[in-house]
Amino acid sequence: MNKRRATDPIAPARLPQDVDATQALLRTGDYLAGRDLATVVFLALRMGRPLLLEGEAGVGKTEVAKVLAGTLGRELIRLQCHEGLDLAGAAYEWNYPRQMVAIRLAEASGAGSAVAASLYGREFLVERPLLSALRERPEGPPVLLIDEIDRADEPFEAFLLELLSDFQLSIPELGTVRAPVPPIVVITSNRTREIHDALRRRCLYHWLEYPDFETELRIIALKAPGIRDEIRRELVAFVQRLRQEELFKRPGVAEAIDWAHALEALDVTRLAPRTVTDTLGLLLKYQDDIVKFGEDEAAKLLEAIRAEC
Numbered sequence: 001m002n003k004r005r006a007t008d009p010i011a012p013a014r015l016p017q018d019v020d021a022t023q024a025l026l027r028t029g030d031y032l033a034g035r036d037l038a039t040v041v042f043l044a045l046r047m048g049r050p051l052l053l054e055g056e057a058g059v060g061k062t063e064v065a066k067v068l069a070g071t072l073g074r075e076l077i078r079l080q081c082h083e084g085l086d087l088a089g090a091a092y093e094w095n096y097p098r099q100m101v102a103i104r105l106a107e108a109s110g111a112g113s114a115v116a117a118s119l120y121g122r123e124f125l126v127e128r129p130l131l132s133a134l135r136e137r138p139e140g141p142p143v144l145l146i147d148e149i150d151r152a153d154e155p156f157e158a159f160l161l162e163l164l165s166d167f168q169l170s171i172p173e174l175g176t177v178r179a180p181v182p183p184i185v186v187i188t189s190n191r192t193r194e195i196h197d198a199l200r201r202r203c204l205y206h207w208l209e210y211p212d213f214e215t216e217l218r219i220i221a222l223k224a225p226g227i228r229d230e231i232r233r234e235l236v237a238f239v240q241r242l243r244q245e246e247l248f249k250r251p252g253v254a255e256a257i258d259w260a261h262a263l264e265a266l267d268v269t270r271l272a273p274r275t276v277t278d279t280l281g282l283l284l285k286y287q288d289d290i291v292k293f294g295e296d297e298a299a300k301l302l303e304a305i306r307a308e309c
């Protein structure tokens with residue numbers, strides 16, 4: 001077993017040294033993290049543990065990994081999970097065509113039996129994200145993003161367990177490949193199904209909520225700086241109000257940012273019910289949700305937020 005000691009640094013000089021520094025680091029990547037998220041990110045880095053981020057779509061889970069890679073100057077290795085994802089897609093594959101060529105060449109030169117032993121060497125291995133993440137890099141270990149793990153089938157989680165606890169992969173034909181220094185692992189889940197206990201236990205866990213009004217205002221100011229102050233307040237208030245409605249899919253931060261860009265492109269200076277209904281497809285992505293919001297409904301919501309503002 002190659003258990004890392006909690007004090008083993010990943011790359012001590014460049015990792016944030018406390019929660020404030022972590023929050024500041026994320027901020028330099030234009031990511032606004034609350035103190036709770038900054039704490040769990042700091043601890044995951046310090047303790048060398050995978051971080052499991054769960055929350056609705058569009059709340060900023062994937063972005064945490066991207067910003068960490070960017071701000072720490074590490075490579076981002078992304079494994080996008082999907083149904084049917086298997087070892088060959090996620091970890092490694094043997095390069096059969098290349099093996100065949102090697103066999104043919106060896107046969108032709110009369111060295112057929114000698115080649116058999118070398119057919120399962122590194123040069124015949126095709127690296128996929130999980131194996132690639134174990135390789136050493138001059139700039140320090142990469143950020144391994146295992147995105148939307150809830151989309152993968154449950155057996156795939158079991159396969160991840162060895163990787164997440166020991167940062168190693170067993171390849172039957174080759175042996176065990178171990179990371180000299182463990183990667184920074186971020187796993188996200190939109191919670192379309194529950195993640196197994198065994199995997200949760202290996203990770204530090206954080207549930208990411210939709211941001212509150214003030215935070216979302218600041219996010220929009222960062223991500224859509226061209227939009228005027230007044231309309232920014234209205235649109236954030238509207239999105240926050242919309243999230244309280246009975247919807248099949250509530251709009252995330254991503255949708256709020258898109259809407260801000262759209263309103264800017266349309267030169268909107270004040271939200272009118274018609275503007276809202278005309279652009280609703282940027283916030284709501286299901287017809288059942290959209291039909292609930294005719295102009296009357298939009299007018300009511302606008303009235304409600306103006307009364308509050």
Ligand SMILES: Nc1ncnc2c1ncn2[C@@H]1O[C@H](COP(=O)(O)OP(=O)(O)O)[C@@H](O)[C@H]1O
Pocket residue numbers: 030031032033055056057058059060061062063064188211219223253254257
């Ligand atoms: N706290 C935040 N600070 C800055 N940008 C954010 C924040 N939360 C979400 N975003 C933005 O919202 C968008 C969606 O985030 P993403 O990470 O893709 O969501 P998720 O992975 O949870 O579906 C990204 O463009 C991201 O920049």
Ligand SMILES: [Mg+2]
Pocket residue numbers: 058061062063147188
């Ligand atoms: Mg995501």
